[in-house]
Amino acid sequence: MKVKPTRLIGVYSNPNRSPVKHVVTICYECEIVGGELKAGGENIEAKFFPADTIPQLAFDHKILVEDYLKTLKGVVN
Numbered sequence: 001m002k003v004k005p006t007r008l009i010g011v012y013s014n015p016n017r018s019p020v021k022h023v024v025t026i027c028y029e030c031e032i033v034g035g036e037l038k039a040g041g042e043n044i045e046a047k048f049f050p051a052d053t054i055p056q057l058a059f060d061h062k063i064l065v066e067d068y069l070k071t072l073k074g075v076v077n
């Protein structure tokens with residue numbers, strides 16, 4: 001899928017985010033500009049979910065999604 005970043009949601013850095021190594025994640029809101037959603041790399045599946053039915057996510061990715069949903073409501077961290 002091709003996307004165009006439209007807004008920075010947050011930068012997440014914590015040595016304990018991943019049990020493997022220190023990971024820094026940059027979360028963006030993006031506009032889809034082409035292509036198709038498909039899995040790749042470590043992922044075996046890729047899907048879109050309504051905001052109220054997002055399944056359990058790995059590591060602390062739930063926090064990233066919650067922060068994005070706050071931006072939709074106009075709540076600033």
